[in-house]
Amino acid sequence: MGRVTLQTVADHVGVSRMTVSNAFSRPDQLSAKLRDEILAVADKLGYVGPDPTARSLASGTASAIGLLLSDTLTYALTDEVAMAFLAGIADELAPTGLALTLLSAAPKEGRVPARDVAMDGALVYSCNPHSTAVGWLMRRRLPMVFVDQAPAPGIASVNIDDQLGARRAGQHIVELGHSRVAIVTSGYGGEFGVVTAPLAGPLAYVEEQRLQGWTDALSAAGIEPTLLRRPAHGNPDDLGYDAAQTLLGREERPTAILCLSDAIASGVIRAIQDAGLQVPGDISVVGFDDNPVAARIRPALTTVRQDVDAKGRAAVLALLSAIERAKTRPAGRAKHLVLATELVIRDSTAPPPPGL
Amino acid sequence: MGRVTLQTVADHVGVSRMTVSNAFSRPDQLSAKLRDEILAVADKLGYVGPDPTARSLASGTASAIGLLLSDTLTYALTDEVAMAFLAGIADELAPTGLALTLLSAAPKEGRVPARDVAMDGALVYSCNPHSTAVGWLMRRRLPMVFVDQAPAPGIASVNIDDQLGARRAGQHIVELGHSRVAIVTSGYGGEFGVVTAPLAGPLAYVEEQRLQGWTDALSAAGIEPTLLRRPAHGNPDDLGYDAAQTLLGREERPTAILCLSDAIASGVIRAIQDAGLQVPGDISVVGFDDNPVAARIRPALTTVRQDVDAKGRAAVLALLSAIERAKTRPAGRAKHLVLATELVIRDSTAPPPPGL
C-alpha cells in the first residue's frame, strides 16, 4: 500500500496539493468550509499531517534545538545542578513548541549526532570547545550559545560570575580569620593531586574562573591555599569524601575548605564528621552553586548561589535570538551575558578553632 | 551566495553528485583516491557533509528517538529516579549514535512536538495514555515503547513489578507486627486527601499497581490502611512532609507509613522527626524506588529497589527492535517486559512501640 501523502488527500478531495498543505499549515489561506472537508477526508484516509522531515526540508526549520552536554550524558544527568539548568531550558522552550535534542559529545564512529541530527540551533553546555562535536556544530554554522564555557568571539554566551562569586567566598573565609585554607576541585585537564598554583595545562573555564576568584581573595590576605584536584569522574560526593580524607591526613590540616561544588562539599563534610571532627567547629566548609542539597545537609552549607534556572532560560532566549538573527542578517554581534552570584552564609562556616 | 551542496562539490570535482554522496556516506563505493580528492574539495568549499534533514527525507531515518515525559519536562527533570532512567537510556543509546529528543507532553497551540518533530521512534514514560501527545505518536504509527504505563496491545512495554514489590513492602510491615498503617501517594487523577479504597477514577498505572500490592498484603492480615493522596505537584519531599503532618495530627496515629516513593518518604521522615518522634522507634517508614537518597538519609530508608538504569536500557533495546521490526514486517508481536523489584531492609522499619 502506498503511503498517504498530501497528494493522496488532494486527489480525493479534488483540489491541488498546495491547498491541502495550506489546510494543515496555513488555515487562513482557504475557506473554512473547504478546510473542514479536507481535514475530514484526510482523517478518513489516515493522513496524520505533514511529514515532519519533508516539512523541515522544504521550510528549512527542524522544530528542535540541540543541547550538547559535557562528555557522557550520563554524568550530567546525575547532577542536580545540571538538571535544574535543563529544567530552566525546558521551561523557556515549552511555549515555543520546540523540542530539545540531547547530543552526546562523545566521539563515535559512524553516526555523529552533532553532525547528523537536524536542528535549528544548539546550546553548548560546559564542553571542551575543541571537541569534535563542537567542531561539527561550528562547521555547520549552526546558531549557538555557549553556556559555562569561555566566551568565544562571534558566539553568544551565558555565564555566571564565577570569579566574583569565588572571591566573595574566599573573602568570607579570610574575614572569619582563617589562614590554613584548602581548595578542592575536580576537572578534566591539567594535573591532579595536591598541586601548587598556577596550574599548567588548560582547565575547564568554570574551574579556572573559580580558582582565580578564590586565590585572588586569599592571596590578598597573604594566604597560600593548598589545592587538591581530582579528575572529574564518578560521584562528586565520593570525590569530596576522598579528597577530605587526604587533606585530613596531611601534616597541617586546614581549618577551611573551599569546594568547587556543593556536591563535593557534601562529601567533604561527611568525611570530616566521620573523622570525628566538627563542621564548622574544627573546619569550615564552603560550597558553590547552592544546590538544593546545600540547604538540606547538616550543617547547612555556606555556598555561592547561582540561579541555574535563570541561566537555562537566558541560554534559550539567547539561542532563539541567534536563530532569528541568522535568518535575516549573516552575522550580528554576539551577546555575552554574565549572571550574578551571591554568597549565602549558612552554618558550615565559623572562625577557626582558637590557636589556629 | 548560494549554499554549498553535494552538486556544488560534484561540479568542482567533475564527478556526479551521486559519487560525492557516496564519498560521504558509503566510502566502500568508490576508490580511496577519488574519495580523498572529493573530501579535500568539499573541505575547501566549506561543505560540511550531507544535510541531515535532506538525508532524513531521502533515507527515511531521523537519527533520533523521542522521549515523551509526563506533563511538564520540568517536573521529571527534578526527579532523581527519572534522571537515572534517562541516564540508562542515554547509555544504551550512545553506541548507536542516535540522539534523544525530549518531547513535552503539554498540549500547545501551533507546534506540537509529538506531531512535528522528526524521529525514528519514541519512548513514552509515565504519561497519560489518552493525552494528545501520545495520540499523535500513535497516529504517526511511530514505533513506540511504553515505560511505567499500562501495557497496551500492539505496543511494546517495559515495567517493573510494582505490585509484587509493594506487596513485599506491605508484608514486611505486617511481619513486624504493625496494625495501624498509613499509605502516602501522589498522582494525577482520582480523589485527594484521606480517601478510602477502592478509589474512583483512573489512576496512573504505577500508583494503581503499588496500591494494589500494599493493600493486598495488608488486607490479607486484616489491616485496613489509611490512604492519603496528594496531587503530584511541586517537590515530593515537601509533599511527604505535609502528608505526614496531616497523619500525625489524626486521632489514631499510624505506626507505619508506606510511601509511593523515596522522595516522599524522605519528607515523611523529616516531619516525624520534627514532631519529636523517632523513626523507626515510634513510626516505621517504607519508601519505593531505592533512590540514592534512600541510603543517605538517617535513618537509612527501607525501600523497594527497582533498577532504573536497567529499565532505561531495556526500553531502548525494545524500541530499537521495534524500529527494526517496523522496517520489515508491518506488525510483529509486541513484547511486554516486567523487571523484578526487591525489598531492601534498612533502618527505617522496626516493630511498633509496645502496646500498639
Add this chain to the structure above:
DNA sequence: GCCAGGTACTGTAGCGGTACAGAACATCGA
C-alpha cells in the same frame, strides 16, 4: 462600466539528498 484591492485556489520549481539499476572498464579462468 471600469478598475483597485481582496480572497480563494493552483502550478511550478525547488529543498538536498539517497536508492537502485545500470554502464564502462578491468580482471581472470578456461
Add this chain to the structure above:
DNA sequence: TCGATGTTCTGTACCGCTACAGTACCTGGC
C-alpha cells in the same frame, strides 16, 4: 578469445513538502 565477475562511477527517479508567483473571481467605489 570469450563470457563471468568485480569494481567504480553515473543517471534518473523519487522522498513529501513549502515558497512564491500567479490566475480567477468577487466586491465595492466612483
